[in-house]
Every structure is written in structure tokens, then in C-alpha cells.
Amino acid sequence: MNKKTLDNLKDIEGKKVIVRVDFNVPLDKNGNINDDNRILMALPTIKELLKKGAKLILLSHLGRIKKESDKATKSLKVVAEALNQKLDATVKFVDSTRGVAVDEAVKDLNEGQILMLENTRFEDVQNGEVVNYESKNNPNLAKYWANLGDIFVNDAFGTAHRSHASNVGIANNMKIAVVGRLIELELRMLNKVVNEPKRPLVAIIGGAKVSDKINVIANLLKIADKVLIGGGMSYTFFKSLGKEVGDSLVENDKLSLAKSYLDNDHAGKIELPVDIACVKEFADTKPTYRAIDNISSSEMGLDIGPKTVAKYKKIIESAQTVVWNGPMGVFEFKNFAFGTESICKTIANVGTDKLFSIIGGGDSASAAIKMGFHDKFSYISTGGGASLALLEGKKLPAIEAIHNN
Ligand code: AMP
DSSP states (O other), rough: OOOOOGOOOOOTOOOOOEEEEOOOBBBBBBSSSSSHHHHHHHHHHHHHHHHTTTTEEEOHHHHHHHSSSGGGGOOHHHHHHHHHOOSSSEEESSSSSSSHHHHHHHHTTOOTEEEEEEGGGGGGGEEEEEOOOTTTTOHHHHHHHHOSSSEEEEEEGGGSSSSSSIIIIHTTTOOOOOOOHHHHHHHHHHHHHHSOOOOEEEEEEEESEEEEEEHHHHHHHHHSEEEEEEHHHHHHHHHTTTOTTTTTTOGGGGGGHHHHHHHHTTTTEEEEOOEEEEEEESSSSSOOEEEEGGGTOOOOEEEHHHHHHHHHHHHHTOOOOEESOOOOOOOOSSGGGGGHHHHHHHHHHHOTTOEEEEEEEHHHHHHHHTTTTTTSEEEOOOOHHHHHHHHOOOOOOOHTSOOOO
16 A cells, blocks of 8 residues: 555654544444444554554544434444543543634643544534535635644545545645554455455345445456345346336336346356345235245345355355445344345355455444354455445545555
């Protein structure tokens, strides 16, 4: 990697270091942290900087802020408390993103202490008006945050595909801007898929955000040996072939793109499910497994079936590298966790000594962790969108903004 890292920082004792972390953790209905993986993955950078005597100012977003009332459930205070429990250092929290309270708190910060500001995306809505200062990289906000410190460390891989004030904006206003240990690790791991995979390389794509993910298939068809489709993504492909998909999830404006992938896939890399768990309504009820030609117009498919699992298992077992983004079904319902759990089990049974396996961010990573497979993958990425962007062959703007070594 040609970017500056923590190794390039000298004499940081007593310096104010702004660290952009990704503390966008999933919260349950009561506002408690469901999965603290992203906090744990940020610890190496935080601990290293504290050990060197820095004063840390942490910035992160949490969820999306579209209206004033979203702020009530998206405060980072709960994360500051969780971080405090994981460190010997004091973690102070200020419930503002800029202004006098922030300035005072920064002034009071001592060596080896941490100050966490409120959710950076609170800047997106001001007095009920959507202004997107953080998300549209407002220059005044970027300058304000940059002026809080002497050095900038970006360690938020999960937002590295975005050009926001708290990553690109700050980096562009600092004399010293480096990446942290998590970003270094993520890039090293994803490089083993994108640039130097041991073959066969198998990509597994599922989930529900079809329009966000379908574009990645173009590049996967270049770099992978097989592309296994599952989850909600499958039905856009089936419908593009003229099949009945009932009420299953379909993105109609992506039908011709899906069809063009199939038409141009002369090497036969794309694999589609052969059977589907069908139900009459979106509920956690016992499904009927049907061959894909037998889905009725009054049903929807919420998981892959056992024949698909058997087919995908064979392909995964012959692979040397697997990259996976998006669950195979609505795993949140126990009746539709079968596909996702079976793929996890297959990867676990092959083992990380024979198979380099990465699961990419978001729901698929949470599913694997929740199902108890967290140590069965070679790597669980903290960034769904960012890892997809790398798989698409794109550059990540927040990493591009870091100074070259
Ligand atoms: P994504 O963020 O794109 O990875 O989507 C994750 C979501 O996809 C999960 O919440 C799953 O419940 C959902 N999902 C997976 N398969 C299906 C399906 N067949 N129909 C609807 N939603 C699905």
C-alpha cells in the first residue's frame, strides 16, 4: 500500500490526534449494542496511539439521520460507555459535534485520554432541516473538525467508500493524514481476493439491496471463477429469464442488467438457486420447498432450498478463496436461516487452512457472528459497502485522500 500509516507518525506524545473510527454498531430495540465487533476492531489503533501518549478525539457516525427525531435513538453515548469498559483510559463524551462544548472538551483533554464527539451525522439535520453537512462534505465543517487536532488517522473502513466531511474533508485539511491499523488490515485481506486470489475464487452474493449490489457482478465475472447468487438477488435474475417469482423481492429496473449478465456469461460462471423456500406471506412460517419453475404467483421465496445448498456446497468445497456478501435468505426468521447457516457450515467445515474466506460486512457478517461462526472465517470485514466497492474494482475516496508514503 502506498499510503501513510501509523508507522509514519513520529513524536506524537501530547499531540491531539483525530481518529475517524467506524462505531456504526447495530442497536437493538432498547438501544443496547447488539454486536460490538466494530468497536473491538478499532481497539488496536486506539491502544497504539494511547500508548504513544496521544490525546485522542474520536469521530464516528451511527446510522442515518434523515429527520430531527432520528437523533433520539442514534446517540453515540452508549458506544462511548462500551468503549470505556474495554479500555483502561478515560473516555469522555460530549453531546455536540461542534461549538463551545467541543472546544472546551478538547482543551481539557489530557495525554492518554479519549474524547468522543456526538454522531457526525447529527450534522446532516439542523433544526429540522436536511442540510447534509457531514454527508455532502461541507467545507466549513471539515475545516472545523480538522482544526481540533494536529494529526488525522482514518480507521473507518466501513465508510471509506463515502466522501464525507469526517473522512475526506478532514484529510484534505490536515498536514498529516494516515490510515489506521484496521484499514491496513482490511486492505491486506481484500487484496487476497481482488488482486492475488488463490484459485478457484468463488464469490457469493445475496441479501436484499439488489440495486446496490448487482453492479459488482460485472467485475466479479472478470475476477472470480464462480459467482453464486442467493437471497433476494435471485428473483431479479429469475424474472429476467421470464420465470414466475410471485411476490418475491424483485427490482424491475435491474431486469435487463441481470439478463445481460446471464447472456454474456459464456464461461458459465453465474450459478442460480435450483430450489426455493416458498411461503404465502412475509412471516416466520414453515415453508414449502419448490423447484424454481414451480413458484406460484401467490407465493414469495425467502430462502434457498436444500438442493441449492448441495450444489453450492460442492462448488465451495473445490474453492481456495471465497468472498461472501449478503445472506442467502431472511435469516432473521428461524424458518429461513437454513440457507445462510448451511453456507456458513460448509465454509467452517472446509476450514481456514484450506480455504481463504472473507465475509463482507453488514447483515451477512452479523448473521455469521450470531450463528456462532465468527472464528470460522479467515476474515470478517467491517465494511459491507466498502468491501463491495473494492470488489467492483473501484478506488475508495477516503483512502485516496490519505497522504501517499
Ligand atoms: P443486504 O443488506 O443487501 O445484505 O440484505 C440483507 C437482508 O436481506 C437481510 O435482512 C435478509 O432478511 C434479506 N433477505 C435475504 N434474502 C431475502 C429474500 N429472499 N427476500 C427478502 N429479503 C431477503
